[in-house]
Amino acid sequence: MQEPQMRVGINLLPLIPSVVGGIQQHIESLLDRLLAVQELSFTLFVNGRIAHLFDDSSDRVRVVVTSRKSQEIRSRYLHGEFDVLFAPMMDPGVDQAICPMVVLLVDLQHRHFPAYFSSEELSSRALHWEWPARAAQTLCVSSRYVARDSVEKLGISPDRIIFTPPGLPAAFRSGFAASEIRETPRLPDLPAKFLFYPSNTWEHKNHRRLVEALAVARRTVPEMHVVFTGSDCKGRKEIDQVARKYGVEDAIVWLGYVAQDLMPFLYRKAEGLVFPSIFEGFGIPLIEAMACGCPIACSDRTSLPEVAGNAAVLFDPYSIEEIAIAMCQLWNDADLRSSLVVQGRRRLSELQRAESIEPLLAALRASTGKFRNPICWDPRLVLVSDDVPLVSIVVPSYQQGGFISACIDSILHQNYPRIEVIVMDGGSTDGTCETLAGYGGRIHWVSEPDDGQAAAVNKALALARGSIIGWLNSDDVYRPDAIRNAVSALKGGSGCRVVYGEADYIDREGVRIGRYPTDTFSVSNLLNHCCICQPSVFFQRSLVDEAGMLDTRFDMAMDYELWLRFSRFTPFLFLPETLAASRIHADTKTANFRRESIRESIFACKLHYGRTSMLWCKQFAHEVSGRSTVWKKSRVLYSAIQAVAFAYAVLRHNGISEFKRVARTVRSIIG
Known part of the structure; x- marks a missing residue:
């Protein structure tokens, strides 16, 4: 008797093209291989911006368009629509471990560089990255560096970790030749020679030091140019200021977000990839460069030496001088470039042997047997x-x-x-x-x-x-x-x-x-x-x-x-x-100091979430109106004081917009 298909739910709600960075290519590669497995069926939870990318004409694939705030994933699991949940973007889309989960963790950058993140972002990563990693039956990571980090920072048992390194995006798997790639009007004119850096302008990507290094390198190689691709993030303004300060703004070409099918052309045309990132969980541009015959100079931090092997010139990403030297080596030394290209092909072949989807399939199949509902504990x-x-x-x-x-x-x-x-x-x-x-x-x-x-x-x-x-x-x-x-x-x-x-x-x-x-x-x-x-x-x-x-x-x-x-x-x-x-009892603090308790509770809410609830505002109003027995003798006066105190609390603690919203609601109720 044939076993029934395992049904896999996949949460893709956080996926927003051009915003999420290199993880998008990782996910696309994983999905291509996963969806090809005939003995599995899938429910894909997607947002409206990516729904058009998925074909649900197959009886094995169901596409559910919903929002991140909905309870759709939880509801569909409880109704028996899937057996195991795969979260390739860390966030499983449920707030409790209600089902077997396999989670992909990209990195723990926020643990190393919390200053790069707002308090809201840190909280979000703790709740939507770290908690799922701890709760998952299996944690997928792309590098040994992330595996070690998961053990050290999150206490994950090594036997719960598997490797799912990124595969090459589809645009890089076609076996193209250099002669087959022609310039296209979708790209502006490019310098005759340039170094290439594809990355969103996040702070850890280290554009600022690369621009400073370009200024140093141009003292020796005045014709050097750098081409940047990637979405503008909050660091772009500072990068432009640094470029103007050192007089290299004309040596930089910003292309912004470039579609994947055009990226191989840029790698092929470049003299080399320079990748000064301070923090990576893998470093997908490295394998893209290897596939295109583009020599590499990259940072010697985190996962990058592991991925590059001996196919890159390594440098300290905090040293302007070392970055500049590496840039000049790529630009001037043809023999070095040729050697790096050869080593890159070999290293890519080694990495591709580790791309098997089998560990992920095994984890998905085993997860249902490992899952134990945390509510049903056995002391x-x-x-x-x-x-x-x-x-x-x-x-x-x-x-x-x-x-x-x-x-x-x-x-x-x-x-x-x-x-x-x-x-x-x-x-x-x-x-x-x-x-x-x-x-x-x-x-x-x-x-x-x-x-x-x-x-x-x-x-x-x-x-x-x-x-x-x-x-x-x-x-x-x-x-x-x-x-x-x-x-x-x-x-x-x-x-x-x-x-x-x-x-x-x-x-x-x-x-x-x-x-x-x-x-x-x-x-x-x-x-x-x-x-x-x-x-x-x-x-x-x-x-x-x-x-x-x-x-x-x-x-x-x-x-x-x-x-x-x-x-x-x-x-x-x-x-x-x-x-x-x-x-x-009579000496209980909370009972005897109700006013102070309410005040501190409101302060605590604002301290951590920037707002307080309507219930705390009502508690405040009730406490204020009850301070005098005289007010209580007149129901009208008592109600008026309560209303004024409530309005004051809403305005002071939640702002004018919330105050107006409450006022509109009250008006609609009283006609």
Whole structure:
């Protein structure tokens, strides 16, 4: 009996031609080979700008035109339309590991050069590149350099990584001869001789130093020209300024974005490819140059020496002088150029032998067997695993002598073998220290004046040795199995670095009096309200190292600010289990300082996302209108003050455009 076709979903929604750079050629090459495999069927999720590129007349290929913000991929998987999701542009298009995934990671440039990215771009890469890489059953990389980076920076196990190096784009696979390529009116007049650099003007592509090196090289070779192709990005203006400064603007030809079918002509006509990039995950122009018989001089950083082999002149991309010397060598030394062309053909042949699609096919087929729904974790697996991580529980305390023993006992009575307890007390005088001393060596504690709760937690975090952290206030308690459940979830296949669960409210005597208003995780939910109960949260220590400790500017909403900050680095996994209980009593800070809590919550939202929610604005309005009992005596006055306070909050915190939108909505409601 013939096995049914494996159904593969492929997310191509982030693909925007001329914008994404060399990855476009990599993806096109992969798709050409993948779609040719007859025993697979495909659902391609595409945006409207590329829909025309795909033919869905075959009964093996379905093209779904949608948007990146839609839930189309999630919906179609849950309805059984595909078995495994392939994400060739890192982002799988789902925000949870709901299905088997194979993800292609281009590079981790943002980890090496964060200054090249805005805070929004860094957050996007953490959520849409790093999280999928951690959650995927298999991670595809194009070079050994990226593989090493994935292991070191993301903690990916090497046995989950496969190599899928880029193949040559179709325009370079036709076996053309130089005589077959003729100039075309689609290109402007070119210099008789030139060096070639095809790249968008991103900062890491290093155009500025190349222009400076051109100025140096022209002192020896005054007729040298450079031709640039690629889309203009934010660095173009500075590059033009450098060219004018050094008087070489007439020695540079900018062609902008050039269609792929014309690129072989430029490589063939050039004296050589000069590629000074500071950071690459592979370097597709190198293999394009090799295919066209174009000699290469390139940077000696990241993946480029690995790809070039001995088929390039290597230089330090930070050295203007070294770049200039390499340019002059390509220009002046015909024997060197000939040798590099020969070596390039040999190196290309070696690289093409590694282009097999079989590792990717094997990964797609195996992924369904490897997938384990992260929501359906089995805490029993933790105790039989060889890797039982140390969990550090940090406990800030001040004058909570009546509750501290219940707190610590709830930690020590957990059925998990590796726990350290770190109590940071602010110099209590209510018997807390005597209680702590009674635990002997089972806990580590310090009692001394501090600068508040956030500072105390930070001191404890600095001492923590565990790879997983929990934060339990001294008047709160863990429920049984909390730590084991949290660890098993963090070790599961979600790729998330934070987990949280349900939580109860309890009174002074520990009697349950309600449930914390927990919600499933999304940034939208988190911005609307603090839907995460602090004692129910556990997170990886490495996340603190990257995102930072608590912000000591916050006295009331320090936990909310931390969750918002963490949400820019990772999705959170919600566990439908009660992990903790938060105690409500007369001395609870949040209940007694509601005004400050709302103010800090709004500040935290604006700090990390540049806006706050309508719900926080309403909370602010409710708090303002309730300050005076006189206002409450008049319903009209009370409502008017609420409306003014709400309008003020929206205008101040979300800006005039949001204020106008709300005003239009209100007008439409009241007619």
